[in-house]
Amino acid sequence: MDMIKQAQEKIRWARKYMSVMKEIEERFSAEKIFQDKKIGLCLHITTETAFLARILEKSGAKVYLTAANPLSTQADIVSYLENETRIKVLGFRGMTEQDHFENLQKIIDWEPDLIMDDGAELISLAHDMNNTTIIGATEETATGYYKVLKIDDESNLRFPVIATNFSFCHDLFDNKHGTSQSVIDGIIRATNALISGKSVVVAGYGQCGSIFADKIRGMGANVIVCEVNPQKALEAALAGFRILPMKQAAAEGDIFCTFTGNINVIKKEHIDVMKDNVILCNAGHYDIEIDKRALAQMAVGMEKTRENITEYVLENGKTINLIAEGRIVNMAAAEGHPAAVMDITFALQLLSLELFTIDDGTMQTSIYEVPEYIDENIANLKLEALGIQIDELDHEQLIYLENAIVD
Ligand SMILES: NC(=O)c1ccc[n+]([C@@H]2O[C@H](COP(=O)([O-])OP(=O)(O)OC[C@H]3O[C@@H](n4cnc5c(N)ncnc54)[C@H](O)[C@@H]3O)[C@@H](O)[C@H]2O)c1
Numbered sequence: 001m002d003m004i005k006q007a008q009e010k011i012r013w014a015r016k017y018m019s020v021m022k023e024i025e026e027r028f029s030a031e032k033i034f035q036d037k038k039i040g041l042c043l044h045i046t047t048e049t050a051f052l053a054r055i056l057e058k059s060g061a062k063v064y065l066t067a068a069n070p071l072s073t074q075a076d077i078v079s080y081l082e083n084e085t086r087i088k089v090l091g092f093r094g095m096t097e098q099d100h101f102e103n104l105q106k107i108i109d110w111e112p113d114l115i116m117d118d119g120a121e122l123i124s125l126a127h128d129m130n131n132t133t134i135i136g137a138t139e140e141t142a143t144g145y146y147k148v149l150k151i152d153d154e155s156n157l158r159f160p161v162i163a164t165n166f167s168f169c170h171d172l173f174d175n176k177h178g179t180s181q182s183v184i185d186g187i188i189r190a191t192n193a194l195i196s197g198k199s200v201v202v203a204g205y206g207q208c209g210s211i212f213a214d215k216i217r218g219m220g221a222n223v224i225v226c227e228v229n230p231q232k233a234l235e236a237a238l239a240g241f242r243i244l245p246m247k248q249a250a251a252e253g254d255i256f257c258t259f260t261g262n263i264n265v266i267k268k269e270h271i272d273v274m275k276d277n278v279i280l281c282n283a284g285h286y287d288i289e290i291d292k293r294a295l296a297q298m299a300v301g302m303e304k305t306r307e308n309i310t311e312y313v314l315e316n317g318k319t320i321n322l323i324a325e326g327r328i329v330n331m332a333a334a335e336g337h338p339a340a341v342m343d344i345t346f347a348l349q350l351l352s353l354e355l356f357t358i359d360d361g362t363m364q365t366s367i368y369e370v371p372e373y374i375d376e377n378i379a380n381l382k383l384e385a386l387g388i389q390i391d392e393l394d395h396e397q398l399i400y401l402e403n404a405i406v407d
Contacts, residue, residue: 007080010047011054014339018051019385020347020378028059033354035060038133040112042104042122043140044072044331045091048342050080053087055350064110066103067091068118071324072331114356116349119285120144120151127151127158134159136356136363138349141165142175142207143261143285148367160363162352167370169344169378175207178341180215182330183208183257183283190308190323190333191279193255196220201253203246203266205229205236208283209259213241224249226265246270255279257329258289267291271298271320281323283330290326308333347378 090103115137250270301313324332
């Protein structure tokens with residue numbers, strides 16, 4: 001099958017699981033919600049992103065897309081978008097940091113009206129360059145949210161940003177169920193390892209790491225959790241996990257996965273005490289959680305042994321297997337979140353982006369969460385697609401609850 005046909009088949013398959021997006025597609029294209037708007041996207045270039053970009057295009061927008069990560073781009077999708085749509089695409093699998101930065105710059109120089117971001121790099125650049133055309137932006141991930149908060153604290157945001165990460169539906173589908181399943185998928189595709197009986201060390205028991213810990217335990221792993229937050233550590237302990245400082249966990253683990261959004265969570269002193277033939281990977285947004293530089297300095301040999309594995313041979317004779325250069329493992333070594341998850345993630349971004357087109361001037365240059373009614377609307381649409389019916393409060397119950405709240 002040629003690349004374009006393959007991409008079209010992948011998109012057709014993904015659409016089957018993206019019922020909320022299909023509803024939005026119908027309304028947005030009929031109403032031309034983004035007529036003549038220039039929309040800059042910095043997202044992982046995957047099947048679901050292609051569907052999203054097509055919806056924006058059908059809604060009247062001009063779209064410019066770049067990759068959120070050097071290893072998250074699917075080549076067949078790029079080929080499809082370049083040849084079958086008017087969407088401009090930058091980014092290819094394996095691009096350098098310099099390529100990435102130049103691509104971001106090209107989008108900002110194009111002077112977009114709206115931005116949809118994953119990691120807030122486009123938002124940061126637009127802010128730094130004092131881009132005056134931008135009406136608003138959406139940001140998808142936790143790392144991006146904290147970056148935008150910092151910008152706002154230090155130098156007041158120059159345009160409003162809606163961060164979708166903490167909405168109920170995003171957290172449930174994307175952070176919890178999407179990340180956990182696709183990270184396991186990435187580890188297995190990269191290594192073909194049997195999970196049962198392995199000691200799996202999970203660094204970071206937050207929104208993403210906690211459900212991953214649960215799911216991989218369900219596959220028979222002995223899970224050790226490393227945390228720095230006492231409440232999160234307690235939560236993990238009450239869920240029945242062993243909690244250890246990384247220094248001790250490092251000596252016990254067979255597979256390590258980081259979910260912290262923090263730097264050098266696995267470093268030299270940990271690698272020094274690891275067993276032979278361990279597997280290291282990262283699920284956080286950036287490739288900063290495993291100290292790759294230290295690993296390279298400690299190695300006397302280094303070889304790419306499988307498509308997404310680099311094997312480091314240390315001076316002490318032990319080998320360390322790093323998946324996808326420590327980059328976001330579910331994107332780099334698997335296909336990212338399932339389409340049913342991206343249905344929710346992108347629906348939240350699209351409905352949030354729409355708010356900037358109907359804004360009546362009340363939106364300040366600040367950071368916002370997704371309005372509750374949008375989150376609820378998306379939950380209703382998803383329930384409907386799943387064929388799930390729920391009860392409704394009757395009049396008596398409504399009155400009772402209203403009074404209870406007043407009391
Ligand atoms: N792979 C994906 O598809 C995907 C999806 C969503 C989010 N993310 C990324 O995953 C990362 C985590 O996101 P989250 O929503 O779970 O964040 P979170 O803030 O809910 O959880 C992070 C946890 O890591 C802990 N932590 C911080 N430093 C640590 C350290 N040195 N050792 C041990 N624990 C430490 C924190 O206490 C916190 O509990 C972010 O970079 C986010 O952008 C990835």
